[in-house]
Amino acid sequence: MEPIHTLFATQPDEPSQAVLPDGLRDRYDGNLCFPPAPEERPYCIANFVSTLDGVVSFNLPGQSEGAQISGANEEDRFIMGLLRASVDAVMVGSGTLRAAGPQASWLPEAVYPAAKDLYRKYRTEVLRKPEYPLVVIVSGTGELDLAGAVFHTSRTRVLILTTEQGRQRLSRSGSGVLASVEVKSLSAGEQGISPSVILTLLRQQEGVELLLHEAGPTLFGEFLAAGFMDELFLTLAPQIAGRVAAHPRPGLVAKVEYSPATAPWCKLLSTKKAADHLFLRYQIGDQRA
Numbered sequence: 001m002e003p004i005h006t007l008f009a010t011q012p013d014e015p016s017q018a019v020l021p022d023g024l025r026d027r028y029d030g031n032l033c034f035p036p037a038p039e040e041r042p043y044c045i046a047n048f049v050s051t052l053d054g055v056v057s058f059n060l061p062g063q064s065e066g067a068q069i070s071g072a073n074e075e076d077r078f079i080m081g082l083l084r085a086s087v088d089a090v091m092v093g094s095g096t097l098r099a100a101g102p103q104a105s106w107l108p109e110a111v112y113p114a115a116k117d118l119y120r121k122y123r124t125e126v127l128r129k130p131e132y133p134l135v136v137i138v139s140g141t142g143e144l145d146l147a148g149a150v151f152h153t154s155r156t157r158v159l160i161l162t163t164e165q166g167r168q169r170l171s172r173s174g175s176g177v178l179a180s181v182e183v184k185s186l187s188a189g190e191q192g193i194s195p196s197v198i199l200t201l202l203r204q205q206e207g208v209e210l211l212l213h214e215a216g217p218t219l220f221g222e223f224l225a226a227g228f229m230d231e232l233f234l235t236l237a238p239q240i241a242g243r244v245a246a247h248p249r250p251g252l253v254a255k256v257e258y259s260p261a262t263a264p265w266c267k268l269l270s271t272k273k274a275a276d277h278l279f280l281r282y283q284i285g286d287q288r289a
């Protein structure tokens with residue numbers, strides 16, 4: 001792994017706040033802390049990798065994952081694993097599940113096996129969390145391939161949040177016999193299940209205080225538009241994907257658009273680099289108000 005260098009950080013490292021074990025702190029070149037969650041919902045962070053021209057998926061068969069955007073960058077994978085290791089739950093939508101393929105699991109070490117022991121030590125000994133975060137999958141239709149590895153590992157508890165129609169479909173597909181999988185149906189409007197319903201459930205019924213959004217532009221856009229995204233970890237990969245109207249390639253946000261008057265602005269919290277990749281951490285919100 002190339003060394004990660006911190007170029008800028010708003011808060012200097014306070015030894016009293018140290019939470020990362022040395023092996024992680026050295027690789028990350030600094031500490032990693034999050035504010036406490038609000039009473040009514042988890043504190044929500046998202047992690048994306050984008051090309052220089054703002055593309056997050058090539059949208060090509062079999063080549064639509066973040067790995068093609070980052071170039072399977074090792075330092076990006078280390079940070080992705082570190083964020084998974086930090087949170088109570090990781091959430092994706094069914095679009096991301098499909099693009100990730102049947103082996104995807106959302107365990108911290110799945111993206112960076114070399115730090116498996118360090119991630120586990122950090123979670124269990126420092127953060128005092130269960131060994132693995134809860135995996136939350138959001139789908140309105142319930143059209144999920146339950147043969148995927150994520151549904152068959154005893155290490156991860158999976159919570160599928162869906163509609164009543166989706167629950168029935170999943171039940172017909174055999175969700176009831178999957179020991180680590182729970183399906184909950186929630187009320188949904190024309191726009192699907194509302195982000196506030198999801199977040200209230202996660203906070204009140206699952207005790208989730210820190211949520212990592214690894215969903216794609218659709219679900220992320222909905223949470224952003226609802227004002228529930230607190231932070232964005234954005235890796236900038238030094239490649240240019242291009243796009244044409246006939247074959248759209250998504251950016252960070254889909255199905256939501258802002259005007260110059262309403263677009264949220266963000267505050268840069270830290271900048272790190274490893275070789276030619278940049279790792280940006282932003283606080284999301286109207287920083288110009």
Ligand SMILES: NC(=O)c1ccc[n+]([C@@H]2O[C@H](COP(=O)([O-])OP(=O)(O)OC[C@H]3O[C@@H](n4cnc5c(N)ncnc54)[C@H](OP(=O)(O)O)[C@@H]3O)[C@@H](O)[C@H]2O)c1
Nearest residue numbers: 048049057093094095096139140141192193216217218219
């Ligand atoms: N570069 C990166 O860092 C990065 C990160 C994540 C994803 N991606 C890429 O983004 C692409 C996927 O994008 P996406 O926008 O389709 O992913 P997504 O947001 O993870 O999934 C979209 C799906 O989630 C479900 N959903 C969304 N909002 C819902 C709501 N309110 N209620 C109920 N269900 C809801 C729907 O599932 P149903 O259709 O089943 O109802 C919808 O089709 C993939 O290529 C993936 O690799 C890239």
